[in-house]
Amino acid sequence: MVLHTRTTPAERRRAFRERLGSGRLLRMPGAVNPLSARLIQDTGFEAVYLSGAVLAADLGLPDIGLTTSTEIAARAQQTTRVTDLPVLIDADTGFGEPMNAARTVQLMEDAGLAGLHLEDQVNPKRCGHLDGKTITPREEMARRIRGAVDARRDPDFLLMARTDARSVEGLDAAIARAKAYVDAGADAIFPEALTDVSEYEAFRQAVDVPLLANLTEFGKTPLLDAATLENLGYDIALYPVTLLRLAMGAVEDGLRAIAAEGTQESLLPRMQTRSRLYELLDYEAYSAFDSAVFDFTLPPGNRPGT
Numbered sequence: 480m481v482l483h484t485r486t487t488p489a490e491r492r493r494a495f496r497e498r499l500g501s502g503r504l505l506r507m508p509g510a511v512n513p514l515s516a517r518l519i520q521d522t523g524f525e526a527v528y529l530s531g532a533v534l535a536a537d538l539g540l541p542d543i544g545l546t547t548s549t550e551i552a553a554r555a556q557q558t559t560r561v562t563d564l565p566v567l568i569d570a571d572t573g574f575g576e577p578m579n580a581a582r583t584v585q586l587m588e589d590a591g592l593a594g595l596h597l598e599d600q601v602n603p604k605r606c607g608h609l610d611g612k613t614i615t616p617r618e619e620m621a622r623r624i625r626g627a628v629d630a631r632r633d634p635d636f637l638l639m640a641r642t643d644a645r646s647v648e649g650l651d652a653a654i655a656r657a658k659a660y661v662d663a664g665a666d667a668i669f670p671e672a673l674t675d676v677s678e679y680e681a682f683r684q685a686v687d688v689p690l691l692a693n694l695t696e697f698g699k700t701p702l703l704d705a706a707t708l709e710n711l712g713y714d715i716a717l718y719p720v721t722l723l724r725l726a727m728g729a730v731e732d733g734l735r736a737i738a739a740e741g742t743q744e745s746l747l748p749r750m751q752t753r754s755r756l757y758e759l760l761d762y763e764a765y766s767a768f769d770s771a772v773f774d775f776t777l778p779p780g781n782r783p784g785t
């Protein structure tokens with residue numbers, strides 16, 4: 480995969496729709512950057528997520544609706560260029576009125592994404608697993624969804640509605656909202672911050688469209704495993720911030736070790752090697768453009784593929 484993806488956005492959207500219709504659970508890790516999307520593909524996952532929390536944290540911002548739709552579209556495009564997998568993005572509240580949600584859909588289509596989700600919070604929004612959320616009236620969110628549906632040009636672009644109502648209005652209201660959002664045209668539902676298996680079951684019984692389970696760590700939801708979620712009939716298992724938490728944990732430990740030990744020697748076994756990085760970048764394949772690009776040798780045991 481030199482420089483770019485080989486698949487078109489249309490092909491990926493189609494593949495994503497078909498995969499969601501398979502009845503098998505789709506495990507979707509959130510990328511931390513375009514390179515990590517490559518790693519998600521390389522390790523055998525079939526779709527990539529772009530988390531609003533990660534995109535904000537990447538800029539040193541909290542997840543309270545400060546990022547803009549053009550900012551996240553730019554990051555999305557950098558990501559979709561370097562993976563063949565479908566990419567689903569977190570479009571928060573749609574960034575304003577229903578007309579802003581409509582524009583957001585077109586920006587995300589143009590960024591090569593396979594779909595997005597919109598949530599029924601008001602701004603400033605917050606992480607779905609925090610207390611004190613405020614949600615829109617149900618009809619306001621239905622208008623947001625209808626605006627998004629009308630703006631969509633590729634019918635395969637997935638429009639997922641997230642409801643944050645469980646921790647605000649209770650389970651029954653959250654389910655009623657999910658149904659109303661499907662009636663407004665949502666293709667899939669993201670019930671946020673469910674607290675136990677019985678709530679997952681209730682959603683599954685009530686809603687016919689694909690359902691996403693958000694397995695974010697340190698939140699309100701138990702970290703149900705893939706087999707359990709598949710048995711519950713869920714379609715997507717989301718690990719939105721997992722890679723960021725792993726990476727930042729490792730970065731912090733590493734910084735402390737260098738500061739304490741005066742060398743990074745003890746950290747080498749935990750590092751991605753130069754050869755693995757080059758393999759991921761498909762460095763060698765760039766010789767097709769210019770044989771001088773990859774005409775060096777790496778130390779023994781450190782060549783891509785060895």
Ligand SMILES: C[C@](O)(C(=O)O)[C@H](CC(=O)O)C(=O)O
Binds near residue numbers: 533542693719720
């Ligand atoms: C899924 C989510 O919307 C995200 O932005 O990744 C967050 C995740 C998190 O903050 O842990 C959410 O659940 O609100």
Ligand SMILES: [Mg+2]
Binds near residue numbers: 530542
């Ligand atoms: Mg989010």
